Amino acid sequence: MDFSRVELSDEDRRFRDDVQALLRGLVTEEVKRRDRETGDNFDEGVHLALGEAGYLEREWKSEADGGFSRVRRRIWEQEKRRFHVPWVTWGTTSMVARSVDKFATPEVRDEVLPRVFSGHVRMCLGYTEPEGGSDIATCKTRAVREADGSSWIINGAKMFTTGAHNCQYVFLITNTDPSAPKHQSLTMFLVPLDTPGIEIQGIRTVDGDRTNIVYYSDVRVDDRYRLGEVNGGWTVLREPLNAEHGAVAAAEDGLADVSIMMHQAGFMADALDRAAGRAGASGPGGRRLLDDQSVAYRLGRSAARMEAALSAPSIFGRVAIAQTMRDISPDLMDILGAASALPLGTDGAADDGGAEYVYRFAPLVGIYGGTLEVFRNMIAQYALGLGKPKYAASQ
Template identity: 65%
Template sequence: MDFSPVELSEEDAAFQRELRDFLAEVVTDEVIERDRITGENFDEGVHLALGAAGYLAGDYRTESDGGFSAVRRRIWELEIGRARTPWFHWGTTAMVARLVERFAEPGLREEVLPAVLTGEVRLCLGYTEPEGGSDVATCKTRAVRDGGDWIINGAKMFTSNAHNARFVFLLTNTDPSAPKHRNLTMFLVPLDTAGIEIQGIRTVDGDRTNIVYYSDVRVPDRNRIGEVDGGWAVMREALAAEHGVLERDSAGLSKLATMTEHVLLLGEALDEAAAVVGRRDPGGAAPGQDGAVGYRLGRAAARTEAAMSSSEMCGRVAIAATMREVAPELMDLLGPAALLPAGTAGAAGDGAAEYVFRLAGPTGIYGGTLEVFRNMIAQQLLGLPRPALR
């Protein structure tokens, strides 16, 4: 394995400088503050600016199709995270756009794809239902044929970014009498269709997501993605992409796991905590001089490094599990002022550990819970048998 730093060519170094300057201009303090308050993880002005500058197209396309090289993709991922860009939902849009490109009829493809790359069209995921999300194939939202259209009825829980998106990639049940996995059909449903109601929900970490109700929503058959009752074939690809089970580039520069941005926040919280406990009082003493404090901080740092270095599904689990273990440890070391959130006078380390503490719960839920991922690691990576059901 080659751990040496990558030498940037002059062109790649110029790309990095331009990207940094661009992000410094569009991702202002005001944008970051607004995102913190609203929990949207999205800013339309920033998104459109990234589209207009060609960055969305560069990220979406493969290198052979005019997209970023492996080095530039790595620079892009690092810089966009460092700038704290409200950005999280682009991955969803890009993932659904790839499925539209592959499975949709040509007219729909042409309507959606160019506008995805300019940033005007955003796409969101409608899989989870109020009665359960881990086993998405138990979907109850019904789609019934009506001439050349489909009529959809049901409800979807946690449709994140629906209020900023043009379409939802919707999982429906088209044949309740058929065996599981053989009754699902996917649609790309315009979110401004009559009968759709979007209601906001705030999660414990302050994120905004939605519950979306579908009442007699009429969708033309051209908006179907894949075969009727063949939705599981489409979903399987979508879930593999969401779980981070993708082919890796041979240059070794790919992002190690999904949600690596979250573990960087934990790293920053750790740095903040180290700075606070290292601060000396007028008598010259600092809490960090206590061996127990040093031991606990060191152990937290080692765990965080290990999570940062774990890949794919194991990385996904390590990141969320480490956030859940380390954030309370940091808060314990920092004392009562660690309970104050960012932006509050007197907050220890500007509330970094408190925020990671609240973020850690949902991080181990969305895109698949830790328990479900552990099952997948056991069965798919370790080759262990499925548990016997009694």
């Protein structure tokens, strides 16, 4: 394994310094406090400022098209994490924008993409349904074409449409032919969220984030907002779905994340560092928690598991990170004692709520974009060649 360091040029160092100065001024303690209270993982002021400064467009575009160089892209991603930029809504927006660029009409591309880059348009994912689980191809939300062919009427509901209340469009999967096989019955739309008949209701998750359930009642959508062919939605959906799953090839230059969910893994690394710092500090009698060999063993085991998870590539890393967060966060809380149950910002919290937050956050990391069980089946079937799982009772 190559652990060589990238030597930054003077221009790249100036770029890093400029990014740090910008983010230091934008992501204030007030922004972080507001984000914790709302659970939005989005701040419009920050987002618009990044758009105005050109960073959203440069992040989205390739270097050949005027975007970041590979080194500057890595600097930008690392600094965003270091300053805790609220990022989820830009993540969904950038994924959907790829499909808009590839499958939308020129009219819709011109309507959407320039405002995506300025920050004034954000887009969310309308995939999961209240009774659908992780298999989004079992979609029941119906889109029926009107007689003149100019528009569609959509009825149904979607769960976990994170960011919908801060977005202007939803990337919506619909069923346009219930009699067809499930992967041949789907059509994708980019639906304006101010269309009559759309109702957004907020849901707070156990980690404090906000997501949404969105109801569609006789929502009329112009055919120009259809992406791709009728009943060809799986083709449109596949690329952003692969990106969300983390099932993408590693970059040859080694500058990309090893796997998806590295942003979430950063919270785990911070919590472990805080726990180790607390365990290494002398108590009132001069004794350290670390002097207890069982504590030293458990901390070491947690650190080793975390490093292994951070080193696992592609979809394997996604599973390893989520499972490791679930496994080591209770250990860290147990080591730190009862005060570790106090959340971030609470007086007396053992580690300023680090381990407690990871403990609440970990189950959701194993659900986002599909459950760990789904990804383990994908690994077994496609990476290990074990075939499709059989759930029927044996005879």
